[in-house]
Amino acid sequence: MPGKTDLSELNCSLARTLEVVGDWWTLLIIRDAFLGVRRFGDFQRSLGIAKNILATRLERLTASGIMTRAGSDARPTYQLTERGRELMPAMVALMQWGDKWVSANNPPVAVTDDKGRAVAPVRLRSAGGEVSAQSVRFRPGPGANARTRSFFRELEAARNDAPAPAGSR
Amino acid sequence: MPGKTDLSELNCSLARTLEVVGDWWTLLIIRDAFLGVRRFGDFQRSLGIAKNILATRLERLTASGIMTRAGSDARPTYQLTERGRELMPAMVALMQWGDKWVSANNPPVAVTDDKGRAVAPVRLRSAGGEVSAQSVRFRPGPGANARTRSFFRELEAARNDAPAPAGSR
DNA sequence: CTGTATCCTTAAAGATACTG
DNA sequence: CAGTATCTTTAAGGATACAG
DSSP states (O other), rough: TOOOOOGGGGHHHHHHHHHOSHHHHHHHHHHHHHHHHSSHHHHHHHHOOOHHHHHHHHHHHHHHTSEEESSSSOOOOOOOHHHHTHHHHHHHHHHHHHHTSSTOOSSSSSEEESSBBBBBOOOOETEEEOOOOOGOOEEOOTOOOOOHHHHHHHHHHHHHTTTSTTTOO | OOOOOOOGGGOOOOHHHHHHHHHHHHHHHHHHHHHTOOOOHHHHHHHHHHHHHHHHHHHHHHHHTSSEEESSSSOOOEEEHHHHHHHHHHHHHHHHHHHHHTTTOSEEEEETTTTTOOOOOOEETTTTEEEEGGGGGEEEEEOHHHHHHHHHHHHHHHHTTOOOOSHHH
């Protein structure tokens, strides 16, 4: 993107994740890798991506430890590392969302375990069981900086303002 | 992005998802919305995003039914719809990945349920229990088009080629 | 405060030719 | 086959001024 902002200041793991895998091609390359694609040319044909773009992405992905390059130098293969494979839940969750809300429950790709049993919709869980989207809470974590902490403080203040402006006036 | 490719041809729910929410700002706006941000100016300050960019994103998000605009026209609030809230698992999964692999297990933001109990790392499950990234399988789904089917066929062929060229030669 | 309208900059995407 | 090197295009991002 043109005047690309540096998101690293945002002190947020989501922003940090997006800095590494946050563009279309990167995510789709990882998807292909999950599917079993290994070769430069196969990625290229599968995605219809220009060679220079693909080369850049693969280099970035190997540099950030998400994929490894192996095999002959003339005809290497690219594979996901553990770091990369651990993106699986996020990828599947994104796919499931698209299955439901964009593909109208008519998934182009089915996800199963190795015995062909469907992977269930991804859910959030805590010690108390399933956590609905409504009941999820966010708060500053151990890695929060001053800006993040004040952000949450202000958020809290705004929440106390809006819903109950009765007695205050 | 400049010469933006039309991913809708890719016949993949991930690509389709990325067409809707697949850029930095959109995802970060949704994150903020999850955190409780509601107002134009708050999004703007929180993210450090230009006003026109924010306006475009909010319009796209409401047009695609992920957020709704409510309240006075002069000072509206933006909230996630169900469609938007269902992105929660994917967002949290992405955050968790960043927590572990980029923020070095020092999360800026902690995610809990409404009783303060930590949300567990997102896992994939099937009728057989937890599904490891290694054992996940993909196959053409009901919505697969001819291109997707042949893609999987070729992938299968390649897999049979590489690992066992013994008897064939 | 919440936008819209402009203008400008720039970097990302793509096409193409070429190399080991 | 797997890239690298260029060149061009273009649209996204940002800044600013202005409006309701």
